[in-house]
């Protein structure tokens with residue numbers, strides 16, 4: 505089999521159509537990420553942002569289109585297979601195992617890793633980025649604040665040392681202080697060399713930290729470009745940035 509051309513991209517989702525049952529939600533959406541990039545995906549509620557992420561990570565099978573990751577086609581692979589190839593996913597809604605400690609939650613993130621020494625090493629790497637989780641390693645995740653739980657969810661996804669992390673609404677429902685903190689963490693992750701694609705409600709903040717951005721609307725691509733260019737675009741401003 506000939507390896508598909510990635511053209512400098514780590515991920516290419518090409519003209520994906522997907523939905524639920526007979527209902528088609530995405531009508532040919534394309535998204536791409538280069539190594540080292542932070543890409544933001546914005547758009548109104550119901551635009552299909554979460555559906556796009558679910559399709560990329562294998563939770564939904566696209567009706568048409570294809571998904572290329574790291575030099576191979578991953579269309580139709582299961583989420584665990586996609587994760588093993590280095591594509592991690594943090595779903596919307598900061599899902600943690602509430603009865604488990606922070607450390608146990610992190611260990612669950614590394615379930616594909618058998619070697620305990622490598623799991624410990626992964627924990628140390630994650631603690632360096634999220635020192636609060638080191639302090640709280642023995643605390644039950646369900647007793648932490650919303651913002652802290654979101655950090656557990658993000659940290660858990662980093663445990664496999666993924667090549668790309670998809671984050672769906674990491675700041676949703678958090679207090680302004682934690683929204684700021686989460687965006688700081690995303691910037692730190694980028695500086696630490698992680699490649700990310702992030703869906704965000706907080707469009708202005710998301711575009712200001714992004715290398716590139718996509719605007720989805722009604723299951724289609726509406727705008728794309730450099731984060732700063734989208735921020736400055738009068739139509740994007742008027743339609744999505746409240747001014």
Ligand SMILES: Nc1ncnc2c1ncn2[C@@H]1O[C@H](COP(=O)(O)OP(=O)(O)OP(=O)(O)O)[C@@H](O)[C@H]1O
Nearest residue numbers: 524527529547548549550551552553554555556596
């Ligand atoms: N499990 C599901 N079954 C049926 N329809 C669904 C399901 N999940 C989402 N939808 C529908 O798909 C459409 C797109 O939803 P999606 O969650 O992808 O939007 P979104 O852009 O992530 O919105 P939000 O900003 O509110 O998170 C919506 O009309 C939604 O009702």
Ligand SMILES: [Mg+2]
Nearest residue numbers: 553554555596
């Ligand atoms: Mg969503």
